[in-house]
Amino acid sequence: MKSRTIFAAVTAILGFAGVIAFQRAGAAPGPANPALVEDLVAANRILAHEIAVLDAYGHVSARDPRNPNRYYLSRAISAGMVTAADVIEYDLDSKPIDPARSDGYLERFIHGEIYKARPDVMAVIHAHSPELIAFASSSVPLRNMIHTGSFINDGIPIFDVRKFGGNADDMLIRNPALGKSLAQALGSKTAILMFGHGVAITGPTLPTAVSNAYFLNMNARVQEQAVRLGGSVSYLERAPGARPATGTTPAGAAANNRAWEYWKHRVSMEK
Ligand SMILES: [Zn+2]
Numbered sequence: 450m451k452s453r454t455i456f457a458a459v460t461a462i463l464g465f466a467g468v469i470a471f472q473r474a475g476a477a478p479g480p481a482n483p484a485l486v487e488d489l490v491a492a493n494r495i496l497a498h499e500i501a502v503l504d505a506y507g508h509v510s511a512r513d514p515r516n517p518n519r520y521y522l523s524r525a526i527s528a529g530m531v532t533a534a535d536v537i538e539y540d541l542d543s544k545p546i547d548p549a550r551s552d553g554y555l556e557r558f559i560h561g562e563i564y565k566a567r568p569d570v571m572a573v574i575h576a577h578s579p580e581l582i583a584f585a586s587s588s589v590p591l592r593n594m595i596h597t598g599s600f601i602n603d604g605i606p607i608f609d610v611r612k613f614g615g616n617a618d619d620m621l622i623r624n625p626a627l628g629k630s631l632a633q634a635l636g637s638k639t640a641i642l643m644f645g646h647g648v649a650i651t652g653p654t655l656p657t658a659v660s661n662a663y664f665l666n667m668n669a670r671v672q673e674q675a676v677r678l679g680g681s682v683s684y685l686e687r688a689p690g691a692r693p694a695t696g697t698t699p700a701g702a703a704a705n706n707r708a709w710e711y712w713k714h715r716v717s718m719e720k
Pocket of ligand 1: 507556575576577621646647
């Protein structure tokens with residue numbers, strides 16, 4: 450009788466401890482970097498509402514500078530609707546830190562594999578911009594037309610997922626291997642066009658990635674308009690080694706931050 454009582458007491462204590470442990474393990478950990486999450490929410494709104502880089506599809510992520518092996522990305526909803534509660538924390542294998550968050554984007558491997566391959570990249574944008582998809586399908590290369598598109602002179606590679614075992618019906622980056630192939634094709638460049646699909650754009654900061662996306666799309670439109678005018682077209686060519694891409698210089702970063710503050714202010718007024 451006595452041993453039964455002791456057994457019951459031990460079981461109760463272990464059970465209680467188990468409940469506590471379960472609650473700790475199962476509790477939503479919450480974002481480890483709330484300020485970065487706030488900026489990521491703003492970036493989603495800016496890209497969707499202010500500069501029209503993202504439509505109902507596409508996504509933007511940010512790497513956590515406090516823990517470079519983690520990045521943040523929204524659950525699978527349209528960028529223009531993202532709030533802080535939608536943001537999921539991932540490791541670089543694109544596995545959610547909270548296992549319950551299985552509601553992420555299918556193509557999250559674009560982000561994780563680029564972060565893995567490029568320690569300098571702190572933000573990634575994946576968009577389906579028509580003006581850029583056109584250049585991925587044309588023999589006319591995308592070339593630098595605007596002073597803020599200096600990074601285009603480094604080259605914008607084109608990736609065809611079908612050559613790497615991708616599905617020709619949807620062209621999606623649906624697994625880590627395809628994400629890795631995309632990151633390898635990107636190499637050290639700022640952006641890569643995805644044939645029949647879209648684009649992946651990077652930046653050393655989130656504001657610069659957003660600016661790069663804005664200017665890359667603008668450059669494509671300006672080039673198409675210039676070609677359509679019918680005369681000869683002059684391009685902005687950078688002398689080899691003359692200066693780094695916009696955003697990596699103090700002046701470029703300051704200009705990007707100025708635009709970022711303005712766009713962020715605009716989306717902060719949304720209801
Ligand atoms: Zn896509």
